Amino acid sequence: MRFDACHGSGVVRLRRPPPPATRTRKEARIERLTARGPKKLVLAYPEYSSITAAPLGVAYLKSMVQKSLPDWSAKILDLNLESHEHFLAELRQGPFFTAKELPEGREGELAIVRAAETYRGAHEHDFFDADRMIDYARLWNRAMKSVLFMPNAYSRALFQGGPRPDRISRHVALILKEKPTAVGISICYIEQYFAGLCLAKAIRERAPDVVVLLGGTMFKEGIAREWGPKAWPADYIVSGAGELPIVEILAGRAEEANVAGVTIVEGEELRTTPPFYDTDFEALPDADFSDFDLRAYFSPRPVVAMQTTRGCYWKRCTFCNHYTTVGGSYQLRSIPRLVDEMRRHVANGVRHFTFVDDIISPARFNAMGKAILDAGLSIRYHAMSRPMRHFTDDIFKRMFDSGCRFVLWGVESGSQRVLDLMEKGTVVADVEGCLARAAAAGIKNHVFIICGFPTETREEFQETLAFLERVRPHVHAVHKGPFGLERGTPVYDHPERFDITRMWRKPTPLIYDYECRRGMSPADARAALDEARPFFRSFAAGKALEKGDFRFRDHMLLFYCRDEWERLTDRRATPAGSAAGTRSTTARPT
Numbered sequence: 001m002r003f004d005a006c007h008g009s010g011v012v013r014l015r016r017p018p019p020p021a022t023r024t025r026k027e028a029r030i031e032r033l034t035a036r037g038p039k040k041l042v043l044a045y046p047e048y049s050s051i052t053a054a055p056l057g058v059a060y061l062k063s064m065v066q067k068s069l070p071d072w073s074a075k076i077l078d079l080n081l082e083s084h085e086h087f088l089a090e091l092r093q094g095p096f097f098t099a100k101e102l103p104e105g106r107e108g109e110l111a112i113v114r115a116a117e118t119y120r121g122a123h124e125h126d127f128f129d130a131d132r133m134i135d136y137a138r139l140w141n142r143a144m145k146s147v148l149f150m151p152n153a154y155s156r157a158l159f160q161g162g163p164r165p166d167r168i169s170r171h172v173a174l175i176l177k178e179k180p181t182a183v184g185i186s187i188c189y190i191e192q193y194f195a196g197l198c199l200a201k202a203i204r205e206r207a208p209d210v211v212v213l214l215g216g217t218m219f220k221e222g223i224a225r226e227w228g229p230k231a232w233p234a235d236y237i238v239s240g241a242g243e244l245p246i247v248e249i250l251a252g253r254a255e256e257a258n259v260a261g262v263t264i265v266e267g268e269e270l271r272t273t274p275p276f277y278d279t280d281f282e283a284l285p286d287a288d289f290s291d292f293d294l295r296a297y298f299s300p301r302p303v304v305a306m307q308t309t310r311g312c313y314w315k316r317c318t319f320c321n322h323y324t325t326v327g328g329s330y331q332l333r334s335i336p337r338l339v340d341e342m343r344r345h346v347a348n349g350v351r352h353f354t355f356v357d358d359i360i361s362p363a364r365f366n367a368m369g370k371a372i373l374d375a376g377l378s379i380r381y382h383a384m385s386r387p388m389r390h391f392t393d394d395i396f397k398r399m400f401d402s403g404c405r406f407v408l409w410g411v412e413s414g415s416q417r418v419l420d421l422m423e424k425g426t427v428v429a430d431v432e433g434c435l436a437r438a439a440a441a442g443i444k445n446h447v448f449i450i451c452g453f454p455t456e457t458r459e460e461f462q463e464t465l466a467f468l469e470r471v472r473p474h475v476h477a478v479h480k481g482p483f484g485l486e487r488g489t490p491v492y493d494h495p496e497r498f499d500i501t502r503m504w505r506k507p508t509p510l511i512y513d514y515e516c517r518r519g520m521s522p523a524d525a526r527a528a529l530d531e532a533r534p535f536f537r538s539f540a541a542g543k544a545l546e547k548g549d550f551r552f553r554d555h556m557l558l559f560y561c562r563d564e565w566e567r568l569t570d571r572r573a574t575p576a577g578s579a580a581g582t583r584s585t586t587a588r589p590t
Contacts (some may be wrong), residue, residue: 003305007148018102018106025235025266025267026266027256028256028556029211029478030236030252030255032181032182032211033181033211033249033250033251033252034251034252035348036071037071037424038071038072038073038181039071039072039073039181039182039250040072040074040075040176040180040181040182040206041065041072041073041074041075041177041180041182041184041246041250042060042074042076042077042175042180042182042183042184043058043074043075043076043077043183043184044077044079044171044175044183044184044185044186045058045076045077045078045079045080045186045198046079046080046171046185046186046187046192046195046196046199047080047083047084047148047149047167047192047195047241048080048083048145048148048149048191048195049080049189049191049192050082050552051080051081051229051297051298051448052119052297052298052303052552052553052555053294053297053299053302053303053304053305053354053554054078054289054292054294054297054304054305054371054555055078055080055188055305056287056305056306056356057186057188057217057242057309058076058184058186059076059287059288060242060243060284060285060287060288061074061243061246062074062076062291063285063286063287063288064243064244064246064282064284064285065246065247065250066288066484067285069247069251072181072250074176075180075291076291076292076570077171077174077175077291078194078292079171079174079199081296081297082170082171082173082174083148083167084116084298086167086170087144087148087524088112088113088145090115091109091112091113091143091235092113092498094109094110094422095109096109097109097143097450097471097517099123101146102142102143102546102563104139105368110137110141111135111136111339111403112136112139112140112143113294114126114136114542115136115137115139115140116140116298118133118136118160118300119136119298119299119555120295120296120297120298120299120300121295121300121301127300127558127559128492128559128562131186133249137552143289145383148197149191149509150165151191151193151194153165154194154195154197154198155194156369156509157198158194158197158198158201162204163231165198165538167217168195168198168199168202169202169503171199171202172199172202172203172206173202175355176203176206176207176210180210181210181211182209182210182211182213182249182250183200183203183211183212183213183214183358184213184214184215184246184397185199185200185212185213185214185215185216185234186216187214187215187218187219188216188217188218189217189218190218190509190511191216191400192492193218193508193509195232196214196216196361197214197232197233200212200214200232200233200234201233202315203233204233204234211236212233212234212235212236212237213234213235213237213238213246213249214232214234214236214237215237215238215239215242215245215246216242217322218509218510219237219238219239219274220239220321220487220488220510221239221240221274221488222239222265222334222488223239223298223485223487223509223510224237224239224263224265224270224272224440225272225446226487226507226509226510230268232265232270234265235264235265236249236254236262236263236264236265236574237262237265238261238262238263238395239261239263239275240261241261241275241310242261243284244458245259245260245262246343248262249262255407257271259273259552260273260274260275261273261274261275277452280331281307281309281310281331281332281333282331282332282333282334282337286337286341287306289304289459290338290485294350298552299352299552299554299555299558301351301352301556301558301565302349302350302352303352303353303354303554303557303558304345304350304352304353304354305332305354305355305356306338306341306342306354306356307355307356307357308332308333308335308338308355308357308360308364308368309330309331309332309333309357309358309359309360309364310329310330310331310357311329311330311331311358312330312358312359313330313361314359314386314425315330316422316423316424316425317410317422317423317424318489318490318491318498319412319420319422319423319450319453319483319485319486319489319490319491320489321487321488321489322358322508324446327466332364334420334465335367335368335371336371338368338371339371339372339375339377342372342375342377342379343375343377346377346378346379351378351379351380352379352380352381352384352557352558352561352568353379353380353381354381354382354553354554354556354557355381355384357383358384358386359384359385359386359410360383360384360385361385361388361390362385362388362390362391362392362395364393364397365383365395365399365404366395366398368402369395369398369399369401369402369404370398370402372402372403373398373401373402378403378565378567378568379401379402379403379568380403380404380405380557380561380564380568381404381405381557382393382405382406382407382408382409382553382556382557383404383407383408384406384408384409385408385409385410385439386409386410386424386425386426386430387409387410387411387426387430387434387435388426388427388430388431388434389427389430389433389434391434391437391438392437393437393440393441396437396438396440396443397441398443399441399443400441400442400443400533402527404443405443405444405557405560405561406443406444406445406446406448406476406556406557406560407438407444407445407446407534408441408448408479408553409431409434409435409445409447409448410424410481411426411431411447411448411449412424412450412453413449413450413453413456413460413463413464414428414448414463414464414465414466414467414468415428415456415460415461416428417463417574418453418456418458418460418464420439421498422450423454423479423490424452425566426577428467431467431471431510432467432470432471435447435474435475436473436474438474439473439474444476444477444556444560445474445475445476445477446475446476446479446556447468447475447477447478447479448475448479448480449464449468449478449480449481450480450481450482450483450526451464451480451482451483451520451525451529452482452483452520452521452522452524452525452526452528453479453483453519454483454491454498454499454500454514454516454519455498455499455516455517455518455519456483456519456520456525457518457519457520458528459519461520461525462527465532465535468539471540475539476539477539477556478536478539480529480532480536482522482525482526482529483505483522484511484566485500485511485512485513485514486510486511486512487511487512487583488510488511492512497515498513498516499516499518499519500515500516500517501515501516501517502514502515
């Protein structure tokens, strides 16, 4: 500051310098990202999602950041798990629900608490009591969806100025406690969408200097522009595979380099670069689960998610847009690399795995099974695939011997015309044979069914029901749902091929309603599914599936190999010198 004396008055006046020019948000975030010294990324996984295993996507991002950027550290916060924990703590203190919300009253609340304990390894006899597990599943789903999955409350908070759920403030406090330079929010499911955006908006308000990134499988190409800049309380939106874009963003190179897959939010403008899809999956580091207590999740034995491929080798199904998250590419991780990763998990007491690939081919199943057996790994797993004649008796035997206990098959329909319109590339007779061979090998078959694909008639849906009746001896559960029209699918891109006359957007992103010249309407499809519900529930691998309520896939894996638990977790089988400090494989109770 400068002081000028006014002669004759004896008064000293203070002349203030002009204020510095206000920095733009772009300048501020570049400065923050490129500052010298250690910086920290917090990867937040918001509610509401499955709670039986640790999330995989953020574990890949953490390992990539820490491998590529020596001045950055990364910390994962599973806020979905925290929300469940907090709710259960409140429930123990009860009463929590009103009689209208939970007619079962305090007895029902205590049953939910006991269900949580059972899911986490206590009360093992409860886990195999079919009637009790059905009751637990019903109470659990109702309670969690009414308390944690609240899209309307989050939507009102985002777009109508309504109050935010209290837990958003709690989650923001947990994030800011880590003193982050940047926060990445991973939104992988539609159920997480509004909660994740509320979290981003609250972080921007509480800590405007923190750089906020949005990403996850929900962010397919084009979603940012579909909703416009006002919908995104973030600095960056990542679409497609996130490992390479997040490194470029944190290194401060995204602003000028037009990094593929990055949308930059600049006030009222969006600057978008299409995703780059030729990521070398083999070159990426293994997922880093070090921030998780794998036994804190709600499964009696820890189940770890693994990914052997990215994308879909078929990529033709007209109802699907999953493969668009990797741009239609199909990337493989080498099988020796996968076996090494599984071996490290086994050394830490983990024996159960879920392969989250969109699809695994018969040849890859065969090669994986041989490698697992050659390595002497005693594990159990489940996966997804497409039923076809290329699955031979020998392949199914090798799958079973290597630990495969159930497969989720994309059957979709029992009508050949509908399958051809879907471009599934399957033949009804081949599907029947595939399911029979799998069951003969000891593998449980879960089948996915879609009702109401555009132009499908009631009579064609009856063909599907007749097909299921024919394969009843080989099917252990039916997963079903009405057709949903999503942006980025061939049905959306070419509606005239499917006799769709009109489409309009629903409140949730990427989801559309529609009208069709012929066949069942969406309302007709829902009614047909409701009418067939008793039929679907009659497919049951044991009493625990009789009423169709025991649906956690990881639980089903454990259920199917329940007689093998002790043999699998025998610590004498753990190689000498492996992973010091391994905890007991029995999950701690809530």
